[in-house]
Amino acid sequence: MDTVTSALLTDLYELTMLQAARQAGTASRRSVFEVFTRSLPEGRRYGVLAGTGRVLDAIADFRFDEADLRYLRRTGVLDEETLAHLADYRFTGDVHGYEEGELFFPNSPVMRLEGTFEDAVMLETVILSILNHDSGVASVGSRMITAARGRPCIEMGGRRVHEDAAIAAARAAYIVGFASTSNLAAGAHYRVPAAGTSAHAFTLLFDSEEEAFRAQIASQGVGTTLLVDTYDVDAAVRLAVEIAGPELGAVRLDSGDLGAQSIRVRALLDSLGATSTRITATGDLDEFRVEELAQAPLDGYGIGTRLVTGGGHPAPGFVYKLVEREGADGQMHPVGKRSQDKATLGAGKRAFRMLVGDRAHAELVLPGEAEIAEFQRELTAELISAEASPEWRRTNLRPLQVPMIRGGEPVQSLRAPQQVEAARARHAASFAELALDVEDGPDGPIAIPTVTDGIEAARVLR
Amino acid sequence: MDTVTSALLTDLYELTMLQAARQAGTASRRSVFEVFTRSLPEGRRYGVLAGTGRVLDAIADFRFDEADLRYLRRTGVLDEETLAHLADYRFTGDVHGYEEGELFFPNSPVMRLEGTFEDAVMLETVILSILNHDSGVASVGSRMITAARGRPCIEMGGRRVHEDAAIAAARAAYIVGFASTSNLAAGAHYRVPAAGTSAHAFTLLFDSEEEAFRAQIASQGVGTTLLVDTYDVDAAVRLAVEIAGPELGAVRLDSGDLGAQSIRVRALLDSLGATSTRITATGDLDEFRVEELAQAPLDGYGIGTRLVTGGGHPAPGFVYKLVEREGADGQMHPVGKRSQDKATLGAGKRAFRMLVGDRAHAELVLPGEAEIAEFQRELTAELISAEASPEWRRTNLRPLQVPMIRGGEPVQSLRAPQQVEAARARHAASFAELALDVEDGPDGPIAIPTVTDGIEAARVLR
CATH class of the missing domain: 3.20.20.70 (Aldolase class I)
Structure with missing residues (x-):
């Protein structure tokens, strides 16, 4: 196949929406889009965000080349004015997001894009493809590493997934603590140690x-x-x-x-x-099998299919939603659909991990920066009135969203292997904050609740 | 990410095996490798092979470029002699296989590679990645099309899978009868109609x-x-x-x-x-939901997640096994491991769909071409002795394997869109031969048995 620009990794309707909005004069309305998932799969205690570095690269590369435009013209769906606009397109907005390797919970706003509608709407498909795939692998992989209790794990699932997904899967597995991969392309591009x-x-x-x-x-x-x-x-x-x-x-x-x-x-x-000869096990392993083998005299695992296919949950269900946009009055307005089973809350959110000492207790998601002071007041008042133990005075709010792109320019330019090492460190640090007991096994309730005000947060800490 | 050559879409151990075999003098032994799956997922009546065209392209492109060789040298695992060999590598053997879009059953030998060990062993990972991924999507997609009973289906799952897998998934969905895709890259490369x-x-x-x-x-x-x-x-x-x-x-x-x-x-x-206005349904659909909606006044479906992630079975479990190779005596020998749960039968197989009239009755898998006459004799003798109805005289063996590469050269060079149209036609024709009753619903026993001799085949026809 010819080289694909990231701009065609896109659903047609992003472009038909863009064209209709341009014709209606609403395309340049300031807009806020958010990436989040409504729930975790049954039994999962947390999710792991992966792919952020790849998303930032895809946004930087999101340009329509001549061949793309020829194809789009041939579809007959887009007019010349729209095609000319696409030819010059580059993203000029802002991106904030959770660092790659960070944990997420229901409604964690793992990425937020701000720009005009036409700037940001088109990026939906490629952002979701990357975050859903990579986080699906990372989320199950992290459980496998926990179950392995320090025994090194090799990622070896490349043959069970699309050949390019295999590379991203090896990358995601390394971020959550896999020691190595069988995949040579992941070795070449991300410096993941290759084994076999x-x-x-x-x-x-x-x-x-x-x-x-x-x-x-x-x-x-x-x-x-x-x-x-x-x-x-x-x-x-x-x-x-x-x-x-x-x-x-x-x-x-x-x-x-x-x-x-x-x-x-x-x-x-x-x-x-041969007392120092190690024994490695491979063959249809997942976190549950690895858990069962904890007492077996094994020294390492090779894990394939169940890792790279997300352990039965290939995608975390990340969605990309318009949550706030400029109205005819020039003001920003929170927006959200009211569908029966998919209602969303509007407004661009701010997120913090609420820690006491170095242990995570809640995911705090606020509708805006202004709400932080209000949150602190509510929390303090609630805890004092409940005569809670003074331990809560060590409460600390770790900001989860960092600036990634400003005015279209990357805030930090990391090479691919550095991206991956930073994400691996982030995962290890955030996972440690959960202080999960490995003896509980992989499944359990969601590790920390998502709270949206100080009253809920106080309930968690009391 | 830089462009990846298909040669690095490979597990390291393929290259360490190649090097060790070269040093031991066995690398040039004539070898036969086969791709097959041992079983179908519970409830699946058949599988659909997809990805063959992409495999043939990957084999043609399988070359190590300078950057690949630099990386491989840096791993320290391969010596200069091996690296020099890889620099000149191109596949010079033969490939036979089921046509893309063809159905498969347990032990169907969907692809067979013949060449030297070192020529063929390296292709394992990329062949399996492609066939497992694409066939996983095609196998569930075919069920969805059946459940839709002629109502057009749009593939729209790209955002739930790796961004490049999304393109291949759209391609596979089109092969099994989806009318269109949301994915622009699939539109551009494979001329799958884009919708949205x-x-x-x-x-x-x-x-x-x-x-x-x-x-x-x-x-x-x-x-x-x-x-x-x-x-x-x-x-x-x-x-x-x-x-x-x-x-x-x-x-x-x-x-x-x-x-x-x-x-x-x-x-x-x-x-x-608005009596001619159609109603389209989308949102977490799969073949079971579509089946339940058969009586609803709907005119089309958009199907995403469950299609592109293989409907709970993302990969058909295709393996690539050495089944026959030259020994020290210069003769070919069938080989197979004797592991407890993964024993394999040796020898390169020949496969036929056994039809009576235009209806499929069995998948015939024979250890070699020579066995066909023997099969015919056994079958005839068994049926005559059982006084079976003379209907069986209309038995017809449709050869399933066609030559695809001879001496490293493609037998037929189709452009990508032609590949896909041919596969779509093949799927439609082979599916029709099963004569499944749509009212039975998606799940059921395997549609036809895999038989390996005339006595078994006679049992099916009696």
């Missing part, structure tokens, strides 16, 4: 397992990982140690009852003197 | 719904689709007909009880004289 040694095809290529093992060790050294379940696991483990010696790096189990096998293989390795 | 008019943001941009409707009709004409659930559906429908007149193209419902609303809106439209 061999598959069953390698063993089957040789006339015997022994020849295959000898060939792999000759090429990769005794520190390699040998795949031991092509024929008979026990025989393969004996053979592996016989050939590599006790310095053998690791053996990999990819089928069968991984828990029972790992106990047998650990005992066998130890009896052969 | 407006979102809630458009209505909210204006000071009143009336101004919004007037602006949309002024720009798009009375044939447009007006979104009527931003405030009050009934009021919006009245307003829409008042402004557009009875020539109004369509109204769209995007929330609430779509069935009940459509009945009310149909009656209202008819009472206003």
